[in-house]
Amino acid sequence: MLDFDDLKSDGSTDSKLLDRGSIQLIYQSEQCLQTVREALASEGLADPETLSGELMACFDQLAGSQAQLVIVEAGNMTSTDLTSDNLSEQLKLLRRLLPNQCAIILLGEDNRISIERQWRRRGIRYLYWPATRDDLIELVRECLAPTATRSTHSALRIGIVGAKGGAGCSFLAAQLARALAVETGQPGLLVDHAENGSNLHVMLGQSELEARSRETRTSLSGEPILDFVTASSLQIRISQHLNYLGSGASELNRQAVDLLAWDNSFVVEDGGSLLLSHNPEWLSSLNIVLLIIPATLSGLAQGRLFLEQLQNEYADGERNPRCILVLNHNQPGRQITRQLAEQYFKRTLQAELPWIDRCEDWLITGTLPESGCPKLAAPLNDLARTLLGKTQRDESLFNRLLHWLPESWSRRLG
Known part of the structure; x- marks a missing residue:
């Protein structure tokens, strides 16, 4: 029998290894469940949390999992399935x-042995079962x-870019970051790249929010x-799961994000409008570019211009960020x-984000729009799940009806 005393006595590992929840098991067969439980019990480890x-x-x-180890039974997958992009994407989301x-x-x-080596290169241990x-x-x-x-992974980096000024980047960045924090239950970072003032404090309902600056060493180039x-x-x-970063200096922000990305599950970066954000170096650091398009003729025209520039910039296929389009009805009327x-x-x-009457009242008072507006909560939550690769939740008939009611009725019923 193997001895775990060395693990428990080491200063860097404590009794948490024996707590329920430190190990989670996702199983498909009763044989797997029984074998894993018996194996862990034989070594004095607590019964795993099971799904x-x-x-x-x-x-x-x-x-919100705090597990130190997750064991996944692949089930009756063929050799092709075990090496498929589909399984790889699922484990990335995990x-x-x-x-x-x-x-x-x-x-x-x-x-x-080739399959074991392939998964090891991806930071996942494989065991024949x-x-x-x-x-x-x-x-x-x-x-x-x-x-x-430990095979740590860097955060999922999402850049919010507006097709034109006033597209709603800061609003979407703030609300999307909150939605991702809820969906993952893991730490995330909201980054403000504005150098000359920002309104993210309004979008977050944080009237006292200000960019922090620190004295830092400088290189020979300054x-x-x-x-x-x-x-x-x-x-x-x-x-609990969301921090804000806004130093007011672009280079300081960039370095800080590169360092903090390894300590977070996701990073949402407010890049502002197209003219300020078309920075190839910054765009290439992103996993996803989320392009906000105002529902106007000029918004569509500027959005297509950005997509053409993005396509030309990464025509060679290297570090090509995924681009997601969001239509934002940021003005009333047709x-x-x-x-x-x-x-x-x-x-x-x-x-698609609907126009919300008197939305500014919620922002000024610090009340989160999604807490009192089902019409806005649904597309924001769906967008967060899309970015994470999750399937969409089945929406109730009641909530679907709310989307088509006048805003005053929606607020009363929602």
Whole structure:
């Protein structure tokens, strides 16, 4: 029997390893559940938290997980399935829902060494299943050891860019960051890149929010040199899972984000309007560019111009960020419809934000729009799930009806 005393006595690992919740199991067969439970119990480890079913079906239940190890049974997957892009994308999403230092073990029914090596390169341990109790415990021990090499992952970086000034970047950045914090239950960062004043404090309902600055060392070229401790001190806590970063200096912000990205699940960056944000170096650092398009003729025209510039910039296919289009009805009255916008761009728009009467009242008073406005909450939450790769929740008939009612009625009923 293997001995875990060295893990419990090491100063960098405490009794939390034995707590329920430190290990989570996503299983599809009773044999897997029984074998894992028996193996962990034989080594004095607590019964794992368990979720039954396919991986995608368990994502909503994993939000806020504090696990140090997650074991996933792949089920009756073929060799092709085990090496597919689909499974790889699912496991990428799983990482977004877990602490950055959490280890993952994948149990699969293919014993080729090439598959084990392939997943190891991606930072995931693979074990041929069914395995013996000793083989499973050996791998668990290796993953939980204080000296284990953790395969940390950088945050999902999302840049908010407006097709033109006043598109609603700051509003969407603030509300999307909050929605992502709820969906993941993991730490996230909201970055304000404005150098000459910002209105994010209004969007966040934080009247006292101000950019923090710190004295930093500089290089021979005069650029600031930042370390992790100093970068962390620039953050301002907004909620349990969300911090704000806005130094008022673009280079300082860039360095801080590069450092803090390894300590967060997601980073939402408010890039402002097109003219201020078309920065190839910044865009290439993003995983997703979220283009906000006002529902006007000029908004559509400027949006297509940005897409053409983005396509030309990354024509070689290197570090090409995914671009998502959002139609924002930021003015009252008759405007461009989603159908017309999709015909114009010849592509699908991933989200549409409705015009909300007296929305500024909520912002000024610090009341979150989504707490009193179902019409806005639904598209924001759907957009957050889209960015994470989650499936959309089935909306109730009541909430669907609210979307079509006058705003005054929606507020009373919602």
